Amino acid sequence: MNAKELEALIKLLDDSDVEIYSHVESRLLDLGFEVIPHLEKTWESTLDILLQQRIEELIHKIQFNQVKFDLQSWAISGAFDLLSGFITISKYQYPELDEQKILNQIEAIKRDAWIELRYDTSPVEKVKILNHVIYNLHGFTGNVTNYGDPQNSYLNVVMDSRRGNQISLAIVYSVIAQRLDIPIYGVNLPQHFILAYIDEQNDYQDLHDDQQGILFYINAFNKGFIFNKRDVDYFLKQLNVTPHLNFYQPCSNIQIMKRVLRNLISCYEKLGLDEKKKEVQEMYDILNTIEPEDI
Numbered sequence: 281m282n283a284k285e286l287e288a289l290i291k292l293l294d295d296s297d298v299e300i301y302s303h304v305e306s307r308l309l310d311l312g313f314e315v316i317p318h319l320e321k322t323w324e325s326t327l328d329i330l331l332q333q334r335i336e337e338l339i340h341k342i343q344f345n346q347v348k349f350d351l352q353s354w355a356i357s358g359a360f361d362l363l364s365g366f367i368t369i370s371k372y373q374y375p376e377l378d379e380q381k382i383l384n385q386i387e388a389i390k391r392d393a394w395i396e397l398r399y400d401t402s403p404v405e406k407v408k409i410l411n412h413v414i415y416n417l418h419g420f421t422g423n424v425t426n427y428g429d430p431q432n433s434y435l436n437v438v439m440d441s442r443r444g445n446q447i448s449l450a451i452v453y454s455v456i457a458q459r460l461d462i463p464i465y466g467v468n469l470p471q472h473f474i475l476a477y478i479d480e481q482n483d484y485q486d487l488h489d490d491q492q493g494i495l496f497y498i499n500a501f502n503k504g505f506i507f508n509k510r511d512v513d514y515f516l517k518q519l520n521v522t523p524h525l526n527f528y529q530p531c532s533n534i535q536i537m538k539r540v541l542r543n544l545i546s547c548y549e550k551l552g553l554d555e556k557k558k559e560v561q562e563m564y565d566i567l568n569t570i571e572p573e574d575i
Contacts, residue, residue: 286315290322293338294331305338312342343375344559351537351563355570359533363435363455366448369540370435372563377436385439386452389418390459397460403477403495404506406462411504414456418442420449422501430547430556433540447473447539450500464498465530468539469512470521474499476530494528534571538564 292304308315316339323335350368359365363386367379393413397406414420423432423443431437432445438452450466450473457464463478475498497512499505509528516523541564548557 283318286311286318287322290315290319290335291331293334294328301334305334308338309341309345313346316342344372347372347375348563348566352566352570355534355537355567359537362451362458362533362536365533365537366435366451366540369433369537369563370437372560373430373434374436382436382439386455386459389413390456392417393456393460407464407477407498407504407506410453410457410462414453415503420444420452421503422446422449428547428550430544430551433544433547445543446501447536447543450475451536451540453498453500453504466536467497467527467529468531468535469515469527470519472515473536473539474512476528478530532571534567538567538571538573541567 289304289307292300293308295301295304308319319335319339323332326332347368350371351365354361354365354368363382367377367382370377393410396409396413401409419442421443423429423441423445426432427445431441432443432448435448435451438444438448444452447466454464454466454475463480464475465478467474467476477495477498479493479495494509497507497509499507512528513523516527521527541560544560545557545564548554548560
């Protein structure tokens with residue numbers, strides 16, 4: 281379809297005939313991202329409020345379809361890159377976010393930590409270095425004043441504001457650690473999300489009281505506070521929750537992204553944003569179909 285044909289088709293979006301509008305919308309949706317510049321051009325050149333509204337809705341549908349496709353592709357292909365999954369989800373709210381900027385921000389934090397690390401540094405010392413770099417040098421902190429803000433679950437906002445919730449800060453922390461070959465992974469604890477330092481060598485003794493290969497746990501929301509299995513036991517007892525192995529062991533990247541989406545669903549529900557809640561639920565269902573909940 282050439283540009284003139286495309287522009288003529290776009291102008292039919294304001295047709296009062298629902299059947300014609302639906303047909304035009306369907307054709308434009310099939311064309312995908314390539315039509316967005318043309319849609320934006322028409323939006324800027326028209327004073328037709330209905331046409332502008334329908335163009336905005338269509339652009340959102342195209343972008344949302346792409347996010348769902350990318351999220352499914354990420355999960356089906358193995359979900360190996362946690363950062364990529366988080367960026368994909370963040371594109372739901374910020375479809376034009378600057379991926380390279382985020383990668384540069386992560387690399388800068390990693391570089392600052394790498395300078396401080398030595399080959400013989402113990403696990404606890406490595407965490408203390410990460411804590412100093414992430415929380416002191418780069419100023420990351422938990423957003424305690426506005427914890428329920430959905431912006432806490434979008435990576436680009438977290439990286440720029442240095443504020444986040446439990447899981448977003450934990451993701452940033454673990455991504456940086458893993459890029460430094462430090463084995464720190466997310467743990468899906470009820471009503472909390474924590475990190476576990478994995479004992480890959482089986483010869484460390486730092487706070488090691490767990491027989492499941494965990495040296496200790498880290499609370500990324502509380503400036504990297506270190507704690508042990510007994511503390512997890514006590515937390516679960518306070519919640520009156522029966523202990524389960526999944527509450528102590530690292531979870532998959534898909535499970536982490538599902539936790540991010542559950543947080544967003546809860547946020548949008550509390551804000552009364554039903555359409556956003558519905559769309560985020562669609563994203564969650566995509567991942568849950570690939571990796572269902574097991575507890």
